[in-house]
Amino acid sequence: MKTRIxxxxxxVVFSGRLCFGQTEAPADDWKPxxxxxxxxxxxxxxxxxRVRFRVVAPEATSVGVTFRDSGPFxxxxxxxxxxxxxxxxxxxxxxxxxxxxxxxxxxxxxxxxGAQRWGSAVEIPAHDQxxxxxxxxxxxxxxxxxxxxxxxxxMRRAFVYTxxxxxxxxxxxxxxxxxxxxxxENEYGWGAQGRAREIMDNLIAENKARPFIIVMxxxxxxxxxxxxxxxxxxxPFETVLVRExxxxxxxxxxxxxxxPHRAMAGLSMGAMETRMITLRNLDVFSHxxxxxxxxxxxxxxxxxxxxxxxxxxVFVSYGSRELGxxxxxxxxxxxxxxxxxxxxxxxxxxxxxxHEWQSWRRSLREFAPLLFRP
Amino acid sequence: MKTRIxxxxxxVVFSGRLCFGQTEAPADDWKPxxxxxxxxxxxxxxxxxRVRFRVVAPEATSVGVTFRDSGPFxxxxxxxxxxxxxxxxxxxxxxxxxxxxxxxxxxxxxxxxGAQRWGSAVEIPAHDQxxxxxxxxxxxxxxxxxxxxxxxxxMRRAFVYTxxxxxxxxxxxxxxxxxxxxxxENEYGWGAQGRAREIMDNLIAENKARPFIIVMxxxxxxxxxxxxxxxxxxxPFETVLVRExxxxxxxxxxxxxxxPHRAMAGLSMGAMETRMITLRNLDVFSHxxxxxxxxxxxxxxxxxxxxxxxxxxVFVSYGSRELGxxxxxxxxxxxxxxxxxxxxxxxxxxxxxxHEWQSWRRSLREFAPLLFRP
Numbered sequence: 001m002k003t004r005i006x007x008x009x010x011x012v013v014f015s016g017r018l019c020f021g022q023t024e025a026p027a028d029d030w031k032p033x034x035x036x037x038x039x040x041x042x043x044x045x046x047x048x049x050r051v052r053f054r055v056v057a058p059e060a061t062s063v064g065v066t067f068r069d070s071g072p073f074x075x076x077x078x079x080x081x082x083x084x085x086x087x088x089x090x091x092x093x094x095x096x097x098x099x100x101x102x103x104x105x106x107x108x109x110x111x112x113x114g115a116q117r118w119g120s121a122v123e124i125p126a127h128d129q130x131x132x133x134x135x136x137x138x139x140x141x142x143x144x145x146x147x148x149x150x151x152x153x154x155m156r157r158a159f160v161y162t163x164x165x166x167x168x169x170x171x172x173x174x175x176x177x178x179x180x181x182x183x184x185e186n187e188y189g190w191g192a193q194g195r196a197r198e199i200m201d202n203l204i205a206e207n208k209a210r211p212f213i214i215v216m217x218x219x220x221x222x223x224x225x226x227x228x229x230x231x232x233x234x235x236p237f238e239t240v241l242v243r244e245x246x247x248x249x250x251x252x253x254x255x256x257x258x259x260p261h262r263a264m265a266g267l268s269m270g271a272m273e274t275r276m277i278t279l280r281n282l283d284v285f286s287h288x289x290x291x292x293x294x295x296x297x298x299x300x301x302x303x304x305x306x307x308x309x310x311x312x313x314v315f316v317s318y319g320s321r322e323l324g325x326x327x328x329x330x331x332x333x334x335x336x337x338x339x340x341x342x343x344x345x346x347x348x349x350x351x352x353x354x355h356e357w358q359s360w361r362r363s364l365r366e367f368a369p370l371l372f373r374p
Numbered sequence: 375m376k377t378r379i380x381x382x383x384x385x386v387v388f389s390g391r392l393c394f395g396q397t398e399a400p401a402d403d404w405k406p407x408x409x410x411x412x413x414x415x416x417x418x419x420x421x422x423x424r425v426r427f428r429v430v431a432p433e434a435t436s437v438g439v440t441f442r443d444s445g446p447f448x449x450x451x452x453x454x455x456x457x458x459x460x461x462x463x464x465x466x467x468x469x470x471x472x473x474x475x476x477x478x479x480x481x482x483x484x485x486x487x488g489a490q491r492w493g494s495a496v497e498i499p500a501h502d503q504x505x506x507x508x509x510x511x512x513x514x515x516x517x518x519x520x521x522x523x524x525x526x527x528x529m530r531r532a533f534v535y536t537x538x539x540x541x542x543x544x545x546x547x548x549x550x551x552x553x554x555x556x557x558x559e560n561e562y563g564w565g566a567q568g569r570a571r572e573i574m575d576n577l578i579a580e581n582k583a584r585p586f587i588i589v590m591x592x593x594x595x596x597x598x599x600x601x602x603x604x605x606x607x608x609x610p611f612e613t614v615l616v617r618e619x620x621x622x623x624x625x626x627x628x629x630x631x632x633x634p635h636r637a638m639a640g641l642s643m644g645a646m647e648t649r650m651i652t653l654r655n656l657d658v659f660s661h662x663x664x665x666x667x668x669x670x671x672x673x674x675x676x677x678x679x680x681x682x683x684x685x686x687x688v689f690v691s692y693g694s695r696e697l698g699x700x701x702x703x704x705x706x707x708x709x710x711x712x713x714x715x716x717x718x719x720x721x722x723x724x725x726x727x728x729h730e731w732q733s734w735r736r737s738l739r740e741f742a743p744l745l746f747r748p
Contacts, residue, residue: 037492057476062433097478102431104471104478111485111492118411118485134520134529141534142518144565148510155508160515167626170544186412197518252541 026050026084033109035092035123040108049124051085053106057099064098065106089321090126091358092193094119112193116184121193130202132195132361137205138164142191147248151239152221158245159191160253163204163211173254175212175261175372177287178241179364180219180270187218190364193357199364209368212263215249217241219266219273234276241277242284259310263371265289267360282306287313287371291363292322292355295331298341308342315367317348319359346370400424400458407483409466409497414482423498425459427480431473438472439480463695464500465732466567468493486567490558495567504576506569506735511579512538516565521622525613526595532619533565534627537578537585547628549586549635549746551661552615553738554593554644561592564738567731573738583742586637589623591615593640593647608650615651616658633684637745639663641734656680661687661745665737666696666729669705672715682716689741691722693733720744 030044030052042054055063055073063073063081073083094114096103105111109120143160163174179196181189190196196214203209221237250257264285266274271293278285279300288296288311295316301307316331323331335347348366350359404418404426416428429437429447437447437455447457468488470477479485483494517534537548553570555563564570570588577583595611624631638659640648645667652659653674662670662685669690675681690705697705709721722740724733 039490055476057474059436059475060434060473096481099434099473099476099478100431101433102429102473102478104473104476104481105485107470107478107491107493111479116413117481119481136522136529139520144516144518144571146508146513155510167628191518254541 026052033122034125035110035121036108037110042108043106043122045122045124049087049090051088051122051124053081053083053085053097054108055081055097055099055106057081060100062098062100066096066098066103067093088122088124089353089356089358090124090129091353091356091361092121092123093356094121096120113186113188114184114193126358128362131365132198132202134198135202135205137201140164140166140197140201140204142197145252147245149240149244151236151244156217156240156245157187158215158217159187160216160249161191161197161200161214162253163213164201165211166213166254170254173256175210175256175263176249176253177212177214177263177265177368177371178246178285179214179216180264180266180273181216182266182268182270182293183220186220187216190214190216194364195361196364199361200368203365203368210372212368212372213249213253213255215245217245219270232272234273234280237273238277238280242281246284259283260286260312261372263287263289263313265291265315265364265367266293267291267363268293268355282310286311287315289313289315289317289363289367291317291360291367292319295329295334296338297329297334298337304341311343313344313346313370314338315346315348315363315370317350317359317363317366319350319353319355321352321354322359323349344370400426407496408499409484409495410482411484416482417480417496419496419498423461423464425462425496425498427455427457427459427471428482429455429457429471429473429480431455434474436472436474440470440472440477441467462496462498463727463730463732464498464503465727465730465735466495466497467730468495470494487560487562488558488567500732502736505739506572506576508572509576509579511575514538514540514571514575514578516571519626521619523614523618525610525618530591530614530619531561532589532591533561534590534623535565535571535574535588536627537587538575539585540587540628544628547630549584549630549637550623550627551586551588551637551639551742551745552620552659553588553590554638554640554647555590556640556642556644556667557594560594561590564588564590568738569735570738573735574742577739577742584746586742586746587623587627587629589619591619593644606646608647611647612651612654616655620658633657634660634686635746637661637663637687639665639689639738639741640667641665641737642667642729656684660685661689663687663689663691663737663741665691665734665741666693669703669708670712671703671708672711678715685717686747687718687720687744688712689720689722689737689744691724691733691737691740693724693727693729695726695728696733697723718744 027046027048030046033043033045044052067085069086073081076082096119097106106120111118112121140163146155149156221240262285264274264278271290278288316335332347335345338345350362353359401420401422404420407417407419418426441459443460447455450456470493471480480494485492486495514537519532520529523530595614636659638648645664652662690709706721709719712719724736727733
């Protein structure tokens, strides 16, 4: 006992900054987050990637934020409440304010759909943020479209990215990527927090990716809160995607409509959907992208000869901080085994990110240049 | 005195329901608002056009809403706070929750930009809501585009509505309406709460309007909170619109690019902008629409012969509940005088609505069929 107590105390002292956050003053170089509503000074982000919040709630007794370790806010001299987050990963993070027990959006933040709700988020500047910045390069368009789905008897929204020059080159046809969001997110995700438009415009401007169309649709077709993904039924979504949306896109956009020119990718739950749907529809999709959601083992492929003949790419990626769990086998080992079996298999790890949008933005950046190559 | 007191008391009794709201129970036919986030039961609306809110704020001592006369909410048996609004006009209304003095978005509501913020709103079912409902008719597209503006040295967002069939008829060219939001709103307004896409798709499906392109851009170019519109300088916005956006649209979309095929309209501040810009640019716009924002008197037109030769339509509208104020003369009388002077002048009043989106949705419904007629 005599030796162990000092060691524990030493640990507390050394980790004090992380545990308590207030023992050292945070770096005083706060700048308004780019995810703020127009003209709002808060939330601010500093060079340690902490976020500082300001909440005007004069009669509240308790104010906080959903980021863990942030602790309760304190009242400033101006009567507003202030609090800091821990250092966050580079990139995009959902959050909500907590005001006397109410979980509400921050009125200073732009609104994004995640965790089954429109709510707040904060953008932490990243060392590589240029690849998803809005630049003065030829611009694609993000189009909101609606189509009638027979199987669900509903009008369904999709977003369609058309690359720069689409309207100016009426004789050109384009391959198509169907790109899915994660659980609790929706068809807005890739175009908003995913920055798919900016990523593609920038890649195309740098001649790193071939221009193609991207289609984004809501992937939780059964409209239920899927508590358990184990009981997930892929059928309703597969029907909407393969039997309804693809024919609609092929008849309303200038697509190259054959299987060699069609890809599917998704993040998290969207990767699970991509995996299930592409393996069941080898004649529909030739390129597969799984971002932070499983991998494809050689043993998952029932007919390797057929798969090899039809598939042109299997891309699997993860954030470095989420690797290590058992997700149907080690994804890197699975990717290598696929490559050894003769598949065009790629594996990517996003450095210093977890199960979050920065991993998926980077995954799209890595995936897009591999698509639809001769 | 003897006779007057009973009369006053009688008045209180008769108006008790309106004044106090709690003396009679509201109609118990609440239905979730169509403006709710997916799957949310509250806010609900009843047949009296009242809204019932539910707020989970266990430790709060005071909860309310920004609708006037709504009073403080009360705690229900489930521990959540409940409150009702007064009967509201049919249509769309911005609001925010008040939780212990904090003004925050309702986590149950979809988010809309108004009053210089992304916040909550509620949709009150209207007797004529079919004209802006999403129907299974041929669908136009709402496209998010960006272009570089030299005068502001910035990439600027616009939304472009392309009518049904735009992509399928590559040889057809279309006239263009430039359509502006109001003060504190932005370029999302007409496509979201304005329902411009649904209104146009439905009118075109019924053969009531000619297919045309609509372009929507942010109209507060100077990026300041324009407290006083009296000191408003139209120049920066006029430059972006007339010198930058119009050439961009004409070179990137299949427009009929001449003055006879170009209209401008706007609501409130957008009407003021429309009035100033169109009167200064008779060679650019031939059709003018002012929704709830001034009118054009004969005396405003410096050269009536030139105006008559170039103008094809002046449309002015108001909500019935906002008429009566002095806005540069009586708008109806001004419209009649213009007509007598030989101008194609139309005046429309939206029944039982005020300075709000239901007036403007109806104004677009009335305005669009008059546009670009031979």
